[in-house]
Amino acid sequence: MPVPFKVAMTGGIASGKTTVSDCFSNLGVPIIDCDIITREITQANKPAYHEIIDLFGTDIIDNNGMLNRKKLSEIIFNNQEKKKALENILHPLVFEEIDRRSVMLDFPYCIVVIPLLVETNTMDKFDRILVVDTPYETQLDRLMNRDSHSDEAARNIISTQINREQRNKFADDVIDNSISIDLLHDKIKKLHNSYLAMATSPE
Secondary structure (H helix, E strand, C coil): CCCCCCEEEECCCCCCCCHHHHHHHHCCCCCCEHHHHHHHHHCCCCHHHHHEEEEEHHHHCCCCCCECCCHHHHHCCHHHHHHHHHHHHHHHHHHHHHHHHCCCCCEEEEEEECCCCCCCHHHHHCCCCEEEEHHHHHHHHHHHHCCCCEEEHHHHHCCCCCCHHHHHCCCCCCCCCCHHHEEEEEHHHHHHHHHHHHHHCCC
């Protein structure tokens, strides 16, 4: 079975990646979401579950036997060594699952939603890179409204990711997600047609 053309879609937190991926999905494009994969492989007794507990201890298990993701996030936010160790557990499993799912698809291309694409330096695993870009203040407002963070907390979260300029340097395509929904749909439809053409053109 041929491997489909893979478009990595990335962007900062609260940049609107879900809105954009939903638009592609409505056009029939398969979506592979790395956040969803991560949640699945860290469920109780799934591949990464016991390795994470061995690394962080049983304090990160909630009363239902599930990982306390908020507590885990707080730990790695303040500990780069443990953050790297967690990534070493998760990333190989995530990319193995991306590959497994992509070869099962019956569509010329797929969108792989991968928020930390540039931070993890995995750009070369994809055929095309699409960045969802949003002005900083818009991103900040969305994060505070969506997750009820304070201004300070939202700024700290955004500061842990690379800045827009660094991320956009790696983009083949950029979607400004501060535009109207109609313009956004038009932009996505054009990209969709472009990706179909790339995916189906002879080498």
